Amino acid sequence: MAGIFKFFRRPAGKVVLAAAVVCLTLGAMSFAYYYFKYARLIAEKLEKGPFANTSMLFAAPQTLTLGDDSTTEEIVAHLRRSGYSESRANRMGWYNLRPGAVEIFPGPDSLFSHEAGVIKFEQGRVAQIISLRDHTERTRYQLEPELITNLFDSRREKRRLVRFADIPRVLVTAVVSAEDKRFFRHSGFDPIRVLKAAYVDVREARIAEGASTLSMQLAGSLWLDRSERTWSRKAAEVLITLHLEQKLTKEQIFEYYANQIYLGRIGSFNIHGFGEGALAYFGKDLSQLTLSEAALLAGLPRGPSYYNPFRSPERARNRRNTVLRLMLENEHITEREYSVAVETPLGLASGPRNTSDAPWFVDLVNRRLQDQFQDHDFQANSYRVYTTLDMDLQRDAMEAVRIGLQQIDEQAEKRGRTRARGWPEIQAALVALDPHTGAIKALVGGRDYGASQLNRALARRQPGSVFKPFVFAAALNTSINGGPQVFTPLSTVVDEPTTFWFDEKPYEPSNYKDEYSGAVTLRQALSRSLNIPTVKVAEMVGYEKVVELAHASGMNAQILATPASALGAYEVTPLEMAGAYTVFANQGLASKPHWISQIIDQQGKLIHELSPEQWPALDPRVAYLMVNMLEEVVRSGTGAGVRSRGFGLPAAGKTGTSHDGWFAGFTSELLCVVWVGYDDNRELKMEGASSALPIWTEFMKRAHSHRAFRKARYFEPPEGIVAVEIDTQSGKLAAAGCGSAFRTEVFVAGTQPVELCRGGRTQIASWELPEQALPDPGTEAAAHRGGPSSTVAAAPKPAEKPPSAETATPPRKGFFRRLLDVFK
Numbered sequence: 006m007a008g009i010f011k012f013f014r015r016p017a018g019k020v021v022l023a024a025a026v027v028c029l030t031l032g033a034m035s036f037a038y039y040y041f042k043y044a045r046l047i048a049e050k051l052e053k054g055p056f057a058n059t060s061m062l063f064a065a066p067q068t069l070t071l072g073d074d075s076t077t078e079e080i081v082a083h084l085r086r087s088g089y090s091e092s093r094a095n096r097m098g099w100y101n102l103r104p105g106a107v108e109i110f111p112g113p114d115s116l117f118s119h120e121a122g123v124i125k126f127e128q129g130r131v132a133q134i135i136s137l138r139d140h141t142e143r144t145r146y147q148l149e150p151e152l153i154t155n156l157f158d159s160r161r162e163k164r165r166l167v168r169f170a171d172i173p174r175v176l177v178t179a180v181v182s183a184e185d186k187r188f189f190r191h192s193g194f195d196p197i198r199v200l201k202a203a204y205v206d207v208r209e210a211r212i213a214e215g216a217s218t219l220s221m222q223l224a225g226s227l228w229l230d231r232s233e234r235t236w237s238r239k240a241a242e243v244l245i246t247l248h249l250e251q252k253l254t255k256e257q258i259f260e261y262y263a264n265q266i267y268l269g270r271i272g273s274f275n276i277h278g279f280g281e282g283a284l285a286y287f288g289k290d291l292s293q294l295t296l297s298e299a300a301l302l303a304g305l306p307r308g309p310s311y312y313n314p315f316r317s318p319e320r321a322r323n324r325r326n327t328v329l330r331l332m333l334e335n336e337h338i339t340e341r342e343y344s345v346a347v348e349t350p351l352g353l354a355s356g357p358r359n360t361s362d363a364p365w366f367v368d369l370v371n372r373r374l375q376d377q378f379q380d381h382d383f384q385a386n387s388y389r390v391y392t393t394l395d396m397d398l399q400r401d402a403m404e405a406v407r408i409g410l411q412q413i414d415e416q417a418e419k420r421g422r423t424r425a426r427g428w429p430e431i432q433a434a435l436v437a438l439d440p441h442t443g444a445i446k447a448l449v450g451g452r453d454y455g456a457s458q459l460n461r462a463l464a465r466r467q468p469g470s471v472f473k474p475f476v477f478a479a480a481l482n483t484s485i486n487g488g489p490q491v492f493t494p495l496s497t498v499v500d501e502p503t504t505f506w507f508d509e510k511p512y513e514p515s516n517y518k519d520e521y522s523g524a525v526t527l528r529q530a531l532s533r534s535l536n537i538p539t540v541k542v543a544e545m546v547g548y549e550k551v552v553e554l555a556h557a558s559g560m561n562a563q564i565l566a567t568p569a570s571a572l573g574a575y576e577v578t579p580l581e582m583a584g585a586y587t588v589f590a591n592q593g594l595a596s597k598p599h600w601i602s603q604i605i606d607q608q609g610k611l612i613h614e615l616s617p618e619q620w621p622a623l624d625p626r627v628a629y630l631m632v633n634m635l636e637e638v639v640r641s642g643t644g645a646g647v648r649s650r651g652f653g654l655p656a657a658g659k660t661g662t663s664h665d666g667w668f669a670g671f672t673s674e675l676l677c678v679v680w681v682g683y684d685d686n687r688e689l690k691m692e693g694a695s696s697a698l699p700i701w702t703e704f705m706k707r708a709h710s711h712r713a714f715r716k717a718r719y720f721e722p723p724e725g726i727v728a729v730e731i732d733t734q735s736g737k738l739a740a741a742g743c744g745s746a747f748r749t750e751v752f753v754a755g756t757q758p759v760e761l762c763r764g765g766r767t768q769i770a771s772w773e774l775p776e777q778a779l780p781d782p783g784t785e786a787a788a789h790r791g792g793p794s795s796t797v798a799a800a801p802k803p804a805e806k807p808p809s810a811e812t813a814t815p816p817r818k819g820f821f822r823r824l825l826d827v828f829k
Contacts, residue, residue, distance in 0.1 A: 060388040062370060063150040064396045065444070065602065066116065069124065071144045073131045073712050080107050080124060080148070085290040086396070087149035088114075092171045092292075098149060108137075115149055116391065122146050151396045153363055154274060165280035167291055169260040175296050176279060177259065178337040179303035183328045185219045186335050189255050220246045222306075223262045268302065269309035274364070276309075286314060288354035296342060297349040300328040314351055322351060363399045365450030365460045366392070369600055378604070381612070391603040393444035398675075401707035402435050402447035409433065409700030410452055413681065416691065431689070433681045433700060434461035436583040436598075437708070440676040442617040443587060443596030447704075459684065465561075465576035466682060469693070470534045470643075471661030471669045472573030474589065475558065476543045477531050478623060478631050479551045484753040485624045490545060493756050494528040494634055495736055498538040498545075505540055505568045507548075512568040514540055526736075528750075531634050532642030534660060536572055543571035557622040558585035558595050573663060582669055583678040589631045589657070590671040592723060593623035625723040626753045632657050632720045633751050639670065643694050650702045654709055654717040658701070664688045666696030672717040675708055677701055727754045732762035 067083065069075065081100065088097035089109075098115050101108040106125040111117050121137035124146060134143040154163045181188045224245035249258060267275065268282040276285050282302050283291045294302070304324040305312055314321035326347045333343045370392055374383050381388065413431050422428040430452055437447040450460035480492040500522045505512040514536045522535065530538035543551050548566035555564050560582070564575040577585075580598055587596040597618040604613040623631075635657035638644040643660040647670070658670020665682030666689055679697040682689050689696060708714050730739040733746040736758065743762035750757075 060383045060390060061155050062153040062367060063116070063389065063391045064153055064394040064399075065392065065446075066150040067148045067395075067713060069131055069134070069146045069148055069712075071131055071134055074129055074715060075126065075131055075712055076129055077102065077105070077107050077126055079712070083148055083151070084109065086151045086284070088152055088165060089149065090167075090171050090290060090292055092168065094168050094170045096166075096168075109146075109148075110137075111149065116389075117147055117149065120147065150391060153392065153394060153396070154367055163274045163281050163285070164264060164277040165284060166264050167260070167278065167280040169256045169263075171291060172260070172263055172279065173292055173294055173299065176263075176291070176294055176299040176303065178335075179296075179299045179328055179332060180259075180263075181219070182331040182335050182337060183300075183303045184222070184306065186331070188219050188259070191218065218246070219262050220249055220258050223258060223265060224249055266306050267309055268305045269313050271315070286353055295346075295349070295352070296329075296338065297325065297346045298352060300332065300346065301325040301351065304328040314353055318351055318353075325351075363394055363396075363448065364454040364458075365462065366394055366399070366445070366448045366600065368450075368458065368460060369445075369448065369463075373601055378613070381604075381606075387607040389603075389605040390601060391605075393439075393446065393600050393602055394448075395446040395713070397711050398437055398447040398708050401711075402437060402449045402704055405700050405704035405707060406433050406435055406449045406452070408703055409679075409681075409696075412699060413691070413696055416695075420690075429683055429685060431681065432457075432461055432684055433679065433697075434464070434579045435677065435679050435700065435704065436462050436579050437675060437677040437704065438583055438587075438596075438598055440587050440590035440671050440674075441596070443584060443598045443619070444602070444617070445598055445600045446675065447708075448600075457684075461680065461684075462579045465578050466665050466680060466686070467575070467663035468573040468577050468582055468667055469661035469663035469665070470573060471582060471659050471667045471678075471693070472555070472577075473531060473534065473539050473571070474631055474635060474659055475555050475585070476539050476546075476551050476571045477527055477634065478589070478627060479554045480527065480542045480546045481627045481630050481753075482550070482554070482624065483546065484756045485627060488546075491756060492527060492542070492546070493750075493752050494526065494630060495731065495750055495752075495758070496527050497524045497736070498527070498530065498541050499523060500525050500530070500535050500538050503537050503541065505544060507568050512540075514568075514572060528634050528637055531659075532637045534638075534643045540568050540571045544568065554622065555585065557620075558588045559597060559622075560585050573661060579678045579680045582667075583676060586669050586671060586676055586678065588622045589628050589635065590673075590676050591619075591628075592625040593621055593628040594619045595622040626725045629720065629722045629726055630751060630753065635659055635670070636720070643692075644668070644670065644698060646694050646698050647702050647705075650699065650706075652702050652706050652709075654705075655719045656705070656717075657720070660693035660698060662691075662693045666691050666693040666698075668693050668697035668701040670701060670705075672705070672709065672714075673720060674714045674717045675705070677704060677708075679704075722751070725754045727752055727757055729757050731758065735762040737762040 069080070081102065084098070084100050084107075089095065089100050091099060091101070093099050093110075096112045096114040098112040099110050101110070103123075105127065106123055108121075108123050110121045111119070119138060122143070123133075123135040123137060124131060125133040125135075134146045135141070136143050152165060253261075264278040264280065266279070267277055268279070268285075269276050271285050276282055279302055280291050282305070283289055283294055283298070286302065287294070287298050301314060301321060301324075304321075304327065307324065311317065312321045312324045329338070329343055329346050332338045333340065338346070370390065374381075374390070383390070410431060410433055413433075417423070417428070417431060424430065432451050433449070434451065435447065435449040436445065438445045448462055450462045451457055480496075481494070483491045484493060500516070502515070502521065503513075505514075516536050517534070521537070522529070522533075525533075525535065525538055527538075527542065529535075530542070548568065548570060552564050552566045552570055555570075556562060560577050564570055564577070567574075569575070584596065584598045587594070599615055599617065601613070602615050603611065606612050636655070638660070639647045639656050639658050644658050647656060647658065654672055656670055656672050658668060661667030661669070664686055665680055667678070667680055669676075669678045671677065679701045681691070681693075681696040681700070709717055728749050728751045730747050731737070731750045732739045732743045733748055735743065737743075738758050738761045739747040740761045740763060
């Protein structure tokens with residue numbers, strides 16, 4: 006010791022001592038500088054909240070109505086998907102289950118923060134709705150919209166924020182056992198782990214093993230570059246950890262960790278936090294996790310991709326069992342609990358929840374936000390963007406496309422069109438919207454977003470025969486506007502090989518399989534999708550009139566007035582076609598498709614609220630005639646596969662075949678367009694009836710099983726529509742002695758036939774209808790077939806109670822024959 010002091014009295018020793026003092030001083034100053042630097046950054050972030058810059062995208066709220074078919078289980082499941090829990094500390098909201106009732110208490114982050122209520126159920130129906138604000142009974146209650154995703158720092162991240170009080174103890178013990186068993190006892194660092202990690206790192210001459218505690222992991226993930234693994238980053242992590250342990254309680258640190266931790270990628274989204282992880286992997290709320298499920302989630306942070314249970318179930322099971330063993334060793338569970346848990350199946354959701362991601366829809370929303378709201382930074386502020394998406398329908402759409410493409414792949418494989426032989430994958434797009442408002446309810450842009458982000462719902466393709474209704478609507482419009490010739494559904498045109506001349510050039514279309522039927526009615530021509538009659542009708546009406554209607558309905562200006570336009574030769578997008586078909590489904594009003602309803606900023610201020618854009622494009626009476634004719638397509642025409650595949654609700658639609666396959670159709674509650682084809686526009690060589698129609702039918706069957714769409718009803722005619730009994734042989738009013746082939750036809754009042762079928766008969770192509778042909782319920786005159794015929798009868802009225810999905814259209818009924826009244 007004396008020698009040491011003697012050394013420091015020498016000149017060399019003094020130099021060494023001075024150097025040491027300088028180094029220590031500089032080190033202390035550097036430590037202080039960086040400590041206070043990170044302290045300031047931490048303080049700023051904690052003041053705003055660590056997830057303050059998370060903009061949230063929500064689906065559309067659902068409305069619960071008195072008398073709706075529903076149960077407590079359905080409502081609770083929806084509330085959980087919307088971020089509610091049974092904890093009163095939940096900022097989104099909480100609920101309380103009572104026998105036969107659910108009490109709902111929206112929180113400060115809710116869209117309906119002041120609308121607490123009680124929903125009571127009896128025999129599977131909503132029996133009573135009581136507002137807890139004024140204790141009065143209501144007929145409707147709006148449920149919180151479901152979270153679609155979060156947009157965070159330009160990355161596609163999903164997280165569902167939870168509070169420490171909402172995290173079940175079984176998950177807390179699983180996490181600390183797997184990641185940091187002394188978390189609640191140390192002050193940010195675990196000396197034992199540090200010594201062990203240091204030994205391994207020195208031996209390997211690199212950072213080979215981490216000693217990070219939960220506090221250090223949180224520090225690194227929230228404030229530092231997660232991809233960097235250097236000593237300088239580790240030093241910064243230490244400084245941030247020291248400050249975090251001073252500023253936050255252990256419960257707060259665990260809460261932030263639980264919301265920040267990366268748990269893998271599913272579909273097109275990164276999953277962050279245990280709240281979202283529980284929903285993504287198990288389809289349940291965090292509070293419902295079992296011991297086995299909690300252990301699996303707790304094991305994912307070690308290697309989210311490597312242990313992904315959907316891709317590598319055996320690895321995930323081994324990792325889960327390792328966590329369970331650690332929980333046993335740390336005395337958090339008993340031997341019995343451990344034995345049962347390790348033998349428990351993984352219990353995953355039916356598949357990766359890509360079905361609820363709606364990635365193409367999210368891209369559509371992002372594009373609109375960037376184009377229309379350039380003054381607002383949605384990736385640096387906590388905006389709430391409320392959309393029109395229905396999450397139930399979105400899941401149905403994804404599943405319908407998956408099932409449909411699987412069946413189409415099987416057909417393509419039989420024809421040798423496989424990827425092994427150089428053929429690309431067949432793609433599909435689906436757009437479903439509210440026909441009365443244009444609000445998009447579901448959207449699928451392809452087979453697999455992970456493989457291709459191209460949104461086929463926005464890709465222009467030839468629509469083929471799904472365009473034909475606009476030809477016939479332009480023709481029927483003459484019954485309103487007049488003209489040299491007035492068309493009705495009973496008007497006839499000759500179906501035969503024809504050359505059309507336009508701009509001094511010939512145009513020679515043909516029918517499918519080159520089959521021709523002679524004289525056919527407009528109803529027959531549309532139902533059987535006959536090409537020659539369609540072009541003839543367009544020529545007689547005027548190609549310009551057809552294209553004017555297409556433009557007025559919302560289709561693009563590149564559609565030109567030529568004979569080819571009648572057969573859908575000009576390109577449109579599935580989204581455009583869906584918007585255009587609202588003209589038929591919404592009594593002549595065209596509705597512009599939209600997908601954002603409200604935007605609220607971080608202060609709760611409404612910065613945008615959309616009002617649906619609608620405009621009259623077609624007379625309501627003509628629109629109803631078209632609906633009636635499109636119902637015929639589904640009943641007995643090219644769309645009859647809808648019925649044979651089990652969808653029995655009142656529906657109208659049209660098949661289309663070009664290079665691709667199409668089906669566009671609707672009920673009173675929902676409109677859907679499906680496209681199927683190749684990205685490179687090569688010919689699909691499959692009719693729309695066998696490619697797009699099965700997807701449409703599968704989706705609509707699923708969609709109409711949900712509460713909001715179970716009330717599909719018959720299409721109601723407007724004022725000015727009449728229905729008369731027609732002799733199908735002559736096309737005149739039915740009368741005794743004219744034969745037995747009678748049917749009901751609808752007309753704009755004043756255009757119906759007035760001549761009885763007697764004497765000579767104008768021959769019309771034979772057209773037999775099934776007994777249950779047209780929906781004509783409730784007509785007073787629907788009784789007799791053999792008596793005198795009536796010129797005008799009451800228009801069909803909708804049934805008060807729609808049939809179930811298993812029943813077909815209602816029985817056909819005749820009319821009273823008021824012969825004397827006709828000739829008064």
